[in-house]
Amino acid sequence: MTATMVAIQAGFGTAVAIAAIGLGCPPDPLASSAIIRSGPPTIGNVLEIVGGWPILRRVRLSRVTMTRLDRSGTHRSERQVAASKALVSATAMCAVSALVSPVVGALAALIAWRIPDLALARLARRALAAADREIPVLLDLLAVATSAGLPPQLAFRRAVEAATGPLAEELRSVLDASDLGGRWRDELIVVGERLALPDLRRLLGALARTDSLGSSLAEEVGHLASDVREVRRAAAAQRARTAPVKMLFPLVFLVLPAFLLLTVVPVLLTTVRSID
Numbered sequence: 001m002t003a004t005m006v007a008i009q010a011g012f013g014t015a016v017a018i019a020a021i022g023l024g025c026p027p028d029p030l031a032s033s034a035i036i037r038s039g040p041p042t043i044g045n046v047l048e049i050v051g052g053w054p055i056l057r058r059v060r061l062s063r064v065t066m067t068r069l070d071r072s073g074t075h076r077s078e079r080q081v082a083a084s085k086a087l088v089s090a091t092a093m094c095a096v097s098a099l100v101s102p103v104v105g106a107l108a109a110l111i112a113w114r115i116p117d118l119a120l121a122r123l124a125r126r127a128l129a130a131a132d133r134e135i136p137v138l139l140d141l142l143a144v145a146t147s148a149g150l151p152p153q154l155a156f157r158r159a160v161e162a163a164t165g166p167l168a169e170e171l172r173s174v175l176d177a178s179d180l181g182g183r184w185r186d187e188l189i190v191v192g193e194r195l196a197l198p199d200l201r202r203l204l205g206a207l208a209r210t211d212s213l214g215s216s217l218a219e220e221v222g223h224l225a226s227d228v229r230e231v232r233r234a235a236a237a238q239r240a241r242t243a244p245v246k247m248l249f250p251l252v253f254l255v256l257p258a259f260l261l262l263t264v265v266p267v268l269l270t271t272v273r274s275i276d
Contacts (some may be wrong), residue, residue, distance in 0.1 A: 050087065052079065059082040067124075068120040074123060085116045143218060202228070203224065
């Protein structure tokens with residue numbers, strides 16, 4: 001009990017110490033734009049300040065981590081992620097060192113350094129899965145808008161404005177860039193490369209074909225929406241067919257032994273006692 005309290009106090013003290021050191025550092029002009037000056041301090045403000053600590057300024061995240069951060073939709077900066085990695089590592093090192101030994105504490109710090117990366121990877125997978133589920137709806141909206149006679153750019157704007165979810169948030173950046181003078185097709189290609197969703201790339205290919213060949217976008221998008229829904233329907237049916245096979249292991253090794261313990265074993269015990 002004493003060791004646990006020491007570990008908790010050590011972790012809390014480490015977090016407070018690092019935050020205090022970060023607060024005592026001179027303000028970093030590169031991080032000042034990400035800090036909300038008005039109102040009570042938030043987690044983002046604390047992480048941004050701690051990330052401005054001179055030691056953490058030298059920390060550079062890997063390309064994979066930056067890609068996950070970009071796809072996760074958390075709106076966290078690189079310095080906030082570096083600060084969270086430092087706080088988690090320092091807390092784990094102090095807690096494990098107090099409970100076990102300093103050597104194990106150093107190993108725990110190395111393992112804890114990767115925890116924010118794993119969290120970002122999970123968030124990125126969830127965001128991509130949610131965006132992928134919204135593509136058929138976007139295709140239907142785009143097909144309806146183009147069938148109504150709207151030009152491609154205006155039809156894309158109306159479809160994105162009517163859509164909701166992570167995919168719509170990503171595509172609204174295309175609208176914002178086009179409002180500032182950028183080409184919406186080029187910005188859409190950038191978003192498609194960042195998300196790396198196969199069906200979204202098919203939409204980009206359809207837009208490129210209609211632009212180069214002059215074919216009807218409404219007909220092209222309508223066929224694409226039907227194909228995407230058919231493929232997803234077939235994939236769902238395939239997953240449903242494989243469900244009994246996946247349920248076989250827990251059924252045989254978990255459910256069936258418990259069923260035998262509750263039904264067969266009491267009968268056997270009663271029979272053996274009656275024979276004796």
